[in-house]
Amino acid sequence: MLTITFYPDPVLRLTAKKINAVTPEIRQLAADMLQTMYDANGIGLAAPQVSMSIRLVVIHIPGAEGTKKPIYLVNPVITAKSKEQCVIEEGCLSLPGISAKIKRPEFVDVSATDLDGTPFTIEAEGMLARCLQHEMDHLDGILFTDKASLAAKLSLRGELAELEEKFRTGEPVQMQQEKN
Ligand code: K1U
Ligand code: ZN
DSSP states (O other): OOOOOOTTOGGGGSOOBOOSSOOHHHHHHHHHHHHHHHHTTOSEEEGGGGTOOBSEEEEOOOSTTSOSSOEEEEEEEEEEEOSOEEEEEEEOTTSTTOEEEEEEESOEEEEEEOTTSOEEEEEEOHHHHHHHHHHHHHHTTOOGGGGSOHHHHHHHHHHHHHHHHHHHHTOOOOOTTOOO
Protein backbone atom coordinates (compact mmCIF):
# COMPACT_ATOMS: atom_id res chain seq x y z
CA MET A 1 0.00 0.00 0.00
CA LEU A 2 1.28 3.46 -0.95
CA THR A 3 0.90 6.60 1.11
CA ILE A 4 -1.51 9.23 -0.20
CA THR A 5 -0.08 12.74 -0.33
CA PHE A 6 -2.25 15.46 1.16
CA TYR A 7 -2.76 19.10 0.26
CA PRO A 8 -0.69 21.33 0.37
CA ASP A 9 2.23 19.00 -0.40
CA PRO A 10 4.18 20.71 -3.24
CA VAL A 11 4.28 17.49 -5.30
CA LEU A 12 0.56 18.06 -6.00
CA ARG A 13 1.45 21.33 -7.78
CA LEU A 14 4.11 19.98 -10.14
CA THR A 15 3.59 19.28 -13.84
CA ALA A 16 4.09 15.51 -13.97
CA LYS A 17 6.66 14.03 -16.35
CA LYS A 18 5.74 12.00 -19.42
CA ILE A 19 6.40 8.24 -19.14
CA ASN A 20 8.85 7.17 -21.87
CA ALA A 21 8.44 3.40 -21.51
CA VAL A 22 5.99 1.17 -19.63
CA THR A 23 8.45 -0.82 -17.51
CA PRO A 24 7.71 -3.55 -14.95
CA GLU A 25 8.19 -0.84 -12.29
CA ILE A 26 5.43 1.29 -13.88
CA ARG A 27 3.12 -1.77 -13.98
CA GLN A 28 3.83 -2.49 -10.31
CA LEU A 29 3.22 1.17 -9.42
CA ALA A 30 -0.11 1.07 -11.27
CA ALA A 31 -1.15 -2.08 -9.38
CA ASP A 32 -0.13 -0.52 -6.05
CA MET A 33 -2.00 2.69 -6.92
CA LEU A 34 -5.15 0.71 -7.67
CA GLN A 35 -4.96 -1.11 -4.33
CA THR A 36 -4.29 2.19 -2.52
CA MET A 37 -7.32 3.73 -4.27
CA TYR A 38 -9.53 0.78 -3.27
CA ASP A 39 -8.29 0.95 0.34
CA ALA A 40 -9.19 4.65 0.44
CA ASN A 41 -12.63 4.07 -1.17
CA GLY A 42 -11.72 6.23 -4.17
CA ILE A 43 -12.79 5.95 -7.79
CA GLY A 44 -9.57 7.35 -9.27
CA LEU A 45 -5.96 8.11 -8.37
CA ALA A 46 -3.16 9.99 -10.14
CA ALA A 47 0.53 9.20 -9.57
CA PRO A 48 1.32 12.64 -8.01
CA GLN A 49 -1.12 11.70 -5.22
CA VAL A 50 1.37 9.00 -4.18
CA SER A 51 4.31 11.41 -4.60
CA MET A 52 5.25 10.12 -8.05
CA SER A 53 5.33 13.05 -10.45
CA ILE A 54 4.67 11.02 -13.61
CA ARG A 55 1.71 10.86 -16.02
CA LEU A 56 -0.06 7.74 -14.76
CA VAL A 57 -3.72 7.46 -13.71
CA VAL A 58 -5.90 4.59 -12.48
CA ILE A 59 -9.72 4.70 -12.46
CA HIS A 60 -12.34 2.18 -11.41
CA ILE A 61 -15.90 3.37 -11.02
CA PRO A 62 -18.14 0.65 -9.58
CA GLY A 63 -21.83 0.19 -10.34
CA ALA A 64 -24.00 -0.28 -13.41
CA GLU A 65 -22.92 3.05 -14.95
CA GLY A 66 -19.29 2.52 -13.94
CA THR A 67 -16.19 1.25 -15.75
CA LYS A 68 -16.78 -2.50 -15.02
CA LYS A 69 -13.02 -2.99 -14.63
CA PRO A 70 -10.05 -0.78 -13.75
CA ILE A 71 -8.66 1.56 -16.42
CA TYR A 72 -4.94 2.33 -16.48
CA LEU A 73 -3.93 5.45 -18.39
CA VAL A 74 -0.31 6.21 -19.27
CA ASN A 75 0.30 9.73 -20.64
CA PRO A 76 -3.44 10.51 -21.07
CA VAL A 77 -4.44 13.47 -23.26
CA ILE A 78 -7.88 15.07 -23.69
CA THR A 79 -8.41 15.20 -27.45
CA ALA A 80 -11.92 16.69 -27.43
CA LYS A 81 -14.28 18.18 -24.89
CA SER A 82 -17.92 19.20 -25.18
CA LYS A 83 -19.23 22.74 -25.04
CA GLU A 84 -21.96 21.39 -22.74
CA GLN A 85 -20.91 21.65 -19.13
CA CYS A 86 -22.39 20.12 -16.02
CA VAL A 87 -22.01 20.56 -12.29
CA ILE A 88 -21.02 17.53 -10.18
CA GLU A 89 -19.90 17.30 -6.57
CA GLU A 90 -16.22 16.36 -6.44
CA GLY A 91 -14.04 15.02 -3.67
CA CYS A 92 -10.32 14.28 -3.62
CA LEU A 93 -8.33 11.73 -1.65
CA SER A 94 -5.60 14.39 -1.25
CA LEU A 95 -8.12 16.83 0.30
CA PRO A 96 -9.94 14.62 2.82
CA GLY A 97 -13.19 16.01 4.18
CA ILE A 98 -13.50 18.60 1.41
CA SER A 99 -15.98 18.58 -1.47
CA ALA A 100 -17.44 21.16 -3.83
CA LYS A 101 -19.69 21.39 -6.85
CA ILE A 102 -17.51 21.92 -9.91
CA LYS A 103 -18.55 22.83 -13.46
CA ARG A 104 -16.70 21.01 -16.25
CA PRO A 105 -17.34 19.71 -19.79
CA GLU A 106 -19.91 16.92 -19.76
CA PHE A 107 -18.20 14.78 -22.42
CA VAL A 108 -14.52 14.23 -23.16
CA ASP A 109 -12.47 12.09 -25.53
CA VAL A 110 -9.21 10.86 -24.04
CA SER A 111 -6.23 9.16 -25.69
CA ALA A 112 -3.71 7.22 -23.64
CA THR A 113 -1.50 4.14 -23.63
CA ASP A 114 -2.29 1.02 -21.58
CA LEU A 115 0.14 -0.99 -19.47
CA ASP A 116 1.14 -3.04 -22.54
CA GLY A 117 2.11 0.18 -24.32
CA THR A 118 -0.91 -0.06 -26.63
CA PRO A 119 -2.66 3.22 -27.52
CA PHE A 120 -6.42 3.45 -26.87
CA THR A 121 -9.13 6.11 -26.77
CA ILE A 122 -12.15 6.60 -24.52
CA GLU A 123 -15.28 8.58 -25.33
CA ALA A 124 -16.47 9.40 -21.83
CA GLU A 125 -19.55 10.90 -20.26
CA GLY A 126 -21.02 11.09 -16.78
CA MET A 127 -18.85 10.16 -13.80
CA LEU A 128 -16.11 8.68 -16.01
CA ALA A 129 -15.73 11.97 -17.91
CA ARG A 130 -15.68 13.78 -14.59
CA CYS A 131 -13.11 11.49 -13.00
CA LEU A 132 -10.85 11.56 -16.08
CA GLN A 133 -10.78 15.37 -16.01
CA HIS A 134 -10.15 15.47 -12.26
CA GLU A 135 -7.29 12.94 -12.46
CA MET A 136 -5.71 14.53 -15.51
CA ASP A 137 -5.77 17.89 -13.74
CA HIS A 138 -3.64 16.25 -11.03
CA LEU A 139 -1.00 15.57 -13.70
CA ASP A 140 -0.85 19.32 -14.37
CA GLY A 141 -0.73 20.35 -10.71
CA ILE A 142 -4.37 21.45 -10.67
CA LEU A 143 -6.75 20.64 -7.79
CA PHE A 144 -10.55 20.68 -8.01
CA THR A 145 -10.67 23.53 -5.49
CA ASP A 146 -8.86 25.72 -8.08
CA LYS A 147 -11.94 25.29 -10.32
CA ALA A 148 -14.56 25.98 -7.63
CA SER A 149 -16.76 29.07 -7.80
CA LEU A 150 -15.62 32.10 -5.84
CA ALA A 151 -18.37 31.47 -3.27
CA ALA A 152 -17.26 27.83 -2.84
CA LYS A 153 -13.61 28.92 -2.58
CA LEU A 154 -14.54 31.31 0.20
CA SER A 155 -16.49 28.68 2.09
CA LEU A 156 -13.62 26.17 1.77
CA ARG A 157 -11.01 28.58 3.13
CA GLY A 158 -11.26 27.31 6.72
CA GLU A 159 -11.00 23.63 5.77
CA LEU A 160 -8.03 24.30 3.48
CA ALA A 161 -6.33 26.28 6.25
CA GLU A 162 -6.81 23.31 8.61
CA LEU A 163 -5.10 20.96 6.14
CA GLU A 164 -2.30 23.53 5.68
CA GLU A 165 -1.78 23.69 9.44
CA LYS A 166 -1.71 19.87 9.73
CA PHE A 167 0.84 19.70 6.92
CA ARG A 168 2.97 22.37 8.65
CA THR A 169 2.89 20.68 12.06
CA GLY A 170 2.95 17.06 10.84
CA GLU A 171 -0.33 16.29 12.64
CA PRO A 172 -1.92 13.21 11.03
CA VAL A 173 -4.76 13.78 8.58
CA GLN A 174 -7.83 11.56 9.01
CA MET A 175 -8.95 9.91 5.76
CA GLN A 176 -12.69 9.72 5.19
CA GLN A 177 -14.27 6.25 5.51
CA GLU A 178 -10.85 4.60 5.56
CA LYS A 179 -10.96 0.79 5.53
CA ASN A 180 -9.42 -1.01 8.55
O1 K1U B 1 -8.32 12.01 -7.41
C1 K1U B 1 -8.84 11.65 -6.38
O2 K1U B 1 -8.53 12.14 -5.33
C2 K1U B 1 -9.90 10.57 -6.40
C3 K1U B 1 -11.31 11.12 -6.39
C4 K1U B 1 -11.90 11.05 -7.78
C5 K1U B 1 -13.11 11.85 -8.03
C6 K1U B 1 -14.23 11.79 -7.25
C7 K1U B 1 -15.34 12.55 -7.53
C8 K1U B 1 -15.36 13.35 -8.63
C9 K1U B 1 -14.24 13.43 -9.42
C10 K1U B 1 -13.12 12.67 -9.12
C11 K1U B 1 -12.11 10.28 -5.44
O3 K1U B 1 -12.22 9.11 -5.62
S1 K1U B 1 -12.85 11.08 -4.13
C12 K1U B 1 -13.73 9.82 -3.24
C13 K1U B 1 -14.91 9.24 -3.94
O4 K1U B 1 -14.94 8.05 -4.12
C14 K1U B 1 -16.03 10.06 -4.44
C15 K1U B 1 -16.26 11.32 -4.00
C16 K1U B 1 -17.32 12.07 -4.51
C17 K1U B 1 -18.17 11.52 -5.43
C18 K1U B 1 -17.95 10.24 -5.86
C19 K1U B 1 -16.90 9.51 -5.35
ZN1 ZN C 1 -8.07 14.25 -6.58
